[in-house]
Amino acid sequence: MSLNYIYPDNEVVRNYDKCICCRACERQCANEVHEYLEEADKMIADDAKCVNCHRCVSICPVRALKIVPTDHEFRKNTSWKKKDIYEVYKQAESGGVLLSSMGNPSEFPVYWDKILLNASQVTNPSIDPLREPMETKVFLGAKEESVKRGEDGRLITKTSPQLKLELPVMFSAMSYGSISYNAHESLARASQEAGTFYNTGEGGLHEDFYKYGGNTIVQVASGRFGVHREYLETAAAIEIKMGQGAKPGIGGHLPGKKVGPNVSRTRMIPEGTDAISPAPHHDIYSIEDLRQLVFSLKEATAYKKPVIVKIAAVHNVAAIVSGIARSGADIVAIDGFRGGTGAAPTRIRDNVGIPIEVALAQVDSRLRDEGIRDKISVVAAGSIRSSADVIKAVALGADAVYIGTSALLALGCHLCRTCNQGKCNWGIATQRMDLVKRLNPDIGYKRLVNLMTAWKHEIEEMMGGMGINSIEALRGNRLMLRGVGLTDVELRMLGIKHAGESA
Amino acid sequence: MSETLSAKQLGFYALNEKVRELTGEIIIDNSYGERFIAASATADKSIVINGTPGNALGCYMDGAHITVNGNAQDAVGDTMNDGEIVIHGHTGDALGYAMRGGVIYVREGSGYRTGIHMKQYKDKRPVIVVGGGTGSFLGEYMAGGLIIVLNKNSDGRADVGRFTGTGMHGGAIYIRSAEPPEDVPKQVLCRKAEDADKVAISEYVKRYAALFGGDINELLGADYWVLAANSANPYKQMYTDN
Numbered sequence: 001m002s003l004n005y006i007y008p009d010n011e012v013v014r015n016y017d018k019c020i021c022c023r024a025c026e027r028q029c030a031n032e033v034h035e036y037l038e039e040a041d042k043m044i045a046d047d048a049k050c051v052n053c054h055r056c057v058s059i060c061p062v063r064a065l066k067i068v069p070t071d072h073e074f075r076k077n078t079s080w081k082k083k084d085i086y087e088v089y090k091q092a093e094s095g096g097v098l099l100s101s102m103g104n105p106s107e108f109p110v111y112w113d114k115i116l117l118n119a120s121q122v123t124n125p126s127i128d129p130l131r132e133p134m135e136t137k138v139f140l141g142a143k144e145e146s147v148k149r150g151e152d153g154r155l156i157t158k159t160s161p162q163l164k165l166e167l168p169v170m171f172s173a174m175s176y177g178s179i180s181y182n183a184h185e186s187l188a189r190a191s192q193e194a195g196t197f198y199n200t201g202e203g204g205l206h207e208d209f210y211k212y213g214g215n216t217i218v219q220v221a222s223g224r225f226g227v228h229r230e231y232l233e234t235a236a237a238i239e240i241k242m243g244q245g246a247k248p249g250i251g252g253h254l255p256g257k258k259v260g261p262n263v264s265r266t267r268m269i270p271e272g273t274d275a276i277s278p279a280p281h282h283d284i285y286s287i288e289d290l291r292q293l294v295f296s297l298k299e300a301t302a303y304k305k306p307v308i309v310k311i312a313a314v315h316n317v318a319a320i321v322s323g324i325a326r327s328g329a330d331i332v333a334i335d336g337f338r339g340g341t342g343a344a345p346t347r348i349r350d351n352v353g354i355p356i357e358v359a360l361a362q363v364d365s366r367l368r369d370e371g372i373r374d375k376i377s378v379v380a381a382g383s384i385r386s387s388a389d390v391i392k393a394v395a396l397g398a399d400a401v402y403i404g405t406s407a408l409l410a411l412g413c414h415l416c417r418t419c420n421q422g423k424c425n426w427g428i429a430t431q432r433m434d435l436v437k438r439l440n441p442d443i444g445y446k447r448l449v450n451l452m453t454a455w456k457h458e459i460e461e462m463m464g465g466m467g468i469n470s471i472e473a474l475r476g477n478r479l480m481l482r483g484v485g486l487t488d489v490e491l492r493m494l495g496i497k498h499a500g501e502s503a
Numbered sequence: 504m505s506e507t508l509s510a511k512q513l514g515f516y517a518l519n520e521k522v523r524e525l526t527g528e529i530i531i532d533n534s535y536g537e538r539f540i541a542a543s544a545t546a547d548k549s550i551v552i553n554g555t556p557g558n559a560l561g562c563y564m565d566g567a568h569i570t571v572n573g574n575a576q577d578a579v580g581d582t583m584n585d586g587e588i589v590i591h592g593h594t595g596d597a598l599g600y601a602m603r604g605g606v607i608y609v610r611e612g613s614g615y616r617t618g619i620h621m622k623q624y625k626d627k628r629p630v631i632v633v634g635g636g637t638g639s640f641l642g643e644y645m646a647g648g649l650i651i652v653l654n655k656n657s658d659g660r661a662d663v664g665r666f667t668g669t670g671m672h673g674g675a676i677y678i679r680s681a682e683p684p685e686d687v688p689k690q691v692l693c694r695k696a697e698d699a700d701k702v703a704i705s706e707y708v709k710r711y712a713a714l715f716g717g718d719i720n721e722l723l724g725a726d727y728w729v730l731a732a733n734s735a736n737p738y739k740q741m742y743t744d745n
């Protein structure tokens with residue numbers, strides 16, 4: 001027998017005084033952690049299989065369960081943490097590339113938490129959002145640079161196509177395949193009700209969801225899964241996926257085992273085959289080539305829909321976005337290095353890219369300096385956790401944000417970070433029908449709408465406090481921001497002053 | 504009824520706007536690099552182009568018919584879903600990128616990355632027939648469909664450049680040649696075609712001969728190499744959950 005080098009990270013703790021052996025935990029755990037011992041009339045657990053998703057904890061009728069991190073440790077070592085050691089063990093055992101999911105969990109600065117907002121006092125009155133109109137609506141798309149008149153002197157009112165959002169928050173790309181049918185249905189219905197958009201990701205669009213087309217952004221990635229005329233025509237906007245914050249420079253790869261009958265239908269590939277979207281679009285090697293793809297999509301949809309280009313935030317992001325703004329794209333989405341994923345190589349997720357806060361500030365400044373800020377709308381993504389992060393992103397220069405993880409949390413995700421294993425006990429990152437059923441879209445969509453409603457109120461309150469009654473007036477308004485505990489370089493990169501410095 | 508447009512001085516935007524509005528037979532004269540012609544066009548259009556259309560001809564096309572009397576450029580039939588494109592000349596790179604249905608016939612040769620990312624699903628099975636040779640990376644990441652390279656001017660070697668079928672995990676490539684292509688990666692099986700294999704391509708080779716001329720016995724009778732993926736999951740063993 002080979003030795004098992006790895007001691008489980010989590011321990012399943014059961015209070016036997018409380019446990020009534022109802023076996024609910026056993027039925028609910030897709031990882032088969034819990035087991036009932038008939039002869040002893042006792043529940044036992046195999047800690048090694050537990051992914052710490054809290055499903056059993058939530059379901060236990062007598063609150064007999066909790067999951068605690070193990071206190072079993074290696075000898076103290078600053079350089080070699082347990083995680084580093086175990087990763088070596090895993091690779092020595094399997095020879096495989098480490099695969100993880102959700103956003104980068106490592107200790108990097110979260111700049112959102114080092115930025116504070118301004119508020120009005122005395123000289124500049126704040127606004128009471130409960131009494132006065134507040135505008136959180138935004139329009140995404142290229143804006144006209146000047147007023148144009150026809151030969152007869154009349155105003156030309158035809159503008160580039162725009163997306164109208166009731167609040168500057170959209171649901172980011174999550175493919176059907178990486179998340180479930182019920183998760184997609186929840187996102188689609190919530191977008192419709194909240195007046196925003198969800199994004200199909202690169203997995204195609206299920207025919208049942210064509211009816212939500214007016215609130216759907218469809219994605220076109222290098223593999224072009226599920227891309228065809230009707231898919232493009234149904235959508236409100238089309239997003240070209242060039243990159244993703246969790247895995248810059250790395251493509252998508254849905255393993256054949258996740259390509260069941262339904263996923264096969266929307267991706268338009270046979271069941272059981274791998275769905276491979278390599279990192280490079282092999283027809284794009286320059287901004288000029290990107291322009292060709294942008295315009296091919298515009299031509300295919302008669303210039304009726306905005307085209308979004310999504311990239312990962314990397315070192316040279318400002319120059320890249322400056323190019324994208326000239327490619328004819330209407331919107332650029334920038335995904336920071338903390339952005340989530342259904343599956344990404346661990347090393348890439350944890351080591352590649354730059355923080356969205358810095359990327360966003362740099363992009364906004366660069367586009368302003370070049371006088372092309374209005375040519376393109378900027379959407380920030382990757383680790384937006386709250387309405388405060390939204391406000392800060394807008395003040396740093398975003399027109400709107402994408403949220404992924406926050407939306408999944410609203411649907412019940414407990415951030416166990418094992419989406420890649422396809423056994424999500426919350427019915428989100430899985431295609432197993434018995435698990436998918438656990439996510440009721442009637443409830444799921446309401447929870448998402450609640451989240452959007454609550455954030456909208458909070459956004460209005462924060463804006464009111466600053467004496468701003470329209471979100472457009474906050475965009476790029478960095479005087480509303482102050483840094484705390486940041487170095488000079490960090491402040492310069494973010495384009496903000498330190499707390500205590502006055503305007 | 505047919506409509507004749509002159510592309511001269513129009514630019515792609517104005518030309519394509521007109522093409523979008525028309526149905527039936529549309530003749531475009533003086534084409535000189537206008538891009539995106541017939542983007543997402545449906546079966547109610549049949550288009551004849553005299554000249555040299557620009558990149559992304561017939562992208563996302565969904566049932567229309569295009570004949571080009573001349574050469575075409577890059578990305579012909581990008582993500583095409585249905586219909587037929589007939590090129591009386593050469594084409595550039597990325598011919599039929601991610602094509603998922605319909606047929607493209609090219610009388611002469613095509614450039615790099617021909618048929619890359621082609622896919623098939625149920626009755627949707629895209630086909631590309633190239634009369635001459637192709638550039639490197641033929642059928643890269645190919646996941647379905649059929650590519651036939653007739654190599655009509657070759658000296659016996661497979662005139663398809665290098666790295667044929669890299670990342671291929673579905674579909675089939677037929678190369679008419681005495682010798683097999685070089686650099687075939689290990690996840691692709693390359694073998695000489697039997698007579699039975701040729702049944703799969705005869706319909707398309709006959710159509711090629713009907714469109715462009717050529718002796719069907721000579722085209723079909725010669726040696727062919729068949730390339731197919733030996734796994735639908737080339738990267739299965741690569742990862743470890745962490």
Ligand code: SF4
Nearest residue numbers: 029050051053054056
């Ligand atoms: S995997 Fe989830 S459901 Fe199973 S024991 Fe652990 S916390 Fe409970």
Ligand code: SF4
Nearest residue numbers: 019020022023025060
């Ligand atoms: S759900 Fe709670 S009470 Fe029921 S068997 Fe599990 S631990 Fe015991």
Ligand code: SF4
Nearest residue numbers: 413414416417419424
């Ligand atoms: S979606 Fe499911 S599997 Fe993924 S982190 Fe959330 S609870 Fe875990």
